[in-house]
Amino acid sequence: MNILDDLKWRGAINQETDHDGLNDLVNEKSVGIYVGIDPTGDSMHIGHLIPFMILKRFQLAGHKPVIVIGGGTGSIGDPSGKKSERVLQTMDQVHHNEEALTAQLKRLFGQDGKFAIVNNYDWLSKMSLLDFLRDYGKLFNVNTMLNKEIVASRLEVGISFTEFTYQILQSIDFLHLFQNNDVQVQLGGADQWGNITSGTDLIHKVEGADAKAYGITIPLMLKSDGTKFGKTAGGAVWLDADKTSPYEFYQFWINQDDRDVVRYLKYFTFLDKEEIADLEEKVKTAPEKREAQRRLAQEVTKFVHGEKAVEEAENITKALFSGEVANLSASEIEQGFKNMPSVDVTNEKRNIVEWLVDVTSIEPSRRQAREDVSNGAIRINGEKVTDTDAEVDPSAAFDGKFVIVRRGKKRYFLARVK
Incomplete structure (x- = not known):
């Protein structure tokens, strides 16, 4: 099956601007396809991963993925369906986020063929206000823009001119990539449909009605209980x-x-x-x-x-x-015990009863500590300790960084050696 048939089987297509035209295109040539992400943070989360997984499928099918880091659009913020305006970031923060996202995306796309990462700041920042209004503003109808779902959802509470014009900037991105990077398809989440169709419309106005430019969106992913995935x-x-x-x-x-x-x-x-x-x-x-x-x-x-x-x-x-934790590495302990109760300790050797009560407060009293040790309820670094005269040596395992205590069958504690 071709890539579109595969995506349909996977339930990964929500809307297409022209299925037949796009289907013919992907069957006849290697197609340039792009996904954009604004650097609003210094890491993606798994919600961001969804369109990039689809983009990766196009890469594996022999097509040409292009990733747009939105250094320009990210500096102003998109409406994104939220009920309030985004807080503008400093350009230093935007650049830091750009670098972090670029590194993540290179890990995802740098193994199975060619791809490109571009930054829309490179072309949007060179445009003057007059160029923007003369060359692009004239091509967008305000009534049409108001009817786009992502804008319409904000009209009741209000939307700034800055965020209102976001769809124009994203459309300019698609036109720029169409003209300079041989990109003919834009892929995005269901909430991007209005922006994507604005882009295909702009390309058809500038390049002609026969220009082969297409858009695809992915369904909103919800869990079976109706809550948001991720x-x-x-x-x-x-x-x-x-x-x-x-x-x-x-x-x-x-x-x-x-x-x-x-x-x-x-x-x-x-x-x-x-x-x-x-x-x-x-x-x-x-x-x-x-x-x-x-x-x-x-x-x-x-x-x-x-x-x-x-x-x-x-x-x-x-x-x-x-419960067999003795063979874990220090790195694995850091991960596995990250959210478990923890306490800082020194590397001083102490009697186990004193250590459990006075140093770590894992046990509420010496009487309880002696009882739990004698009954075999205490394990230190995976080893059961039953001798109340035993010593705890914090430097004995895990590169001298940790002591793992298990009390009973399931209660774990992590002592970090400082």
């Missing part, structure tokens, strides 16, 4: 390993609902139809094994963080489940 109790799931560790990233995917996992396999992995069908059957016949979730977690984590991150995440998962 949000957790702890907030967004980031692609930056310092914001969301690879272990936490892996856990997000492995904990997906049976009702959602097949859809996510279609969206977020490059597995073929037969393998996904096999995993779908396993969800029905042996859901307790969670094979589909594990495959999903492996594939997405590998795509974003690499094979080594998958190995580390699975090592941590296995160790926490079994």
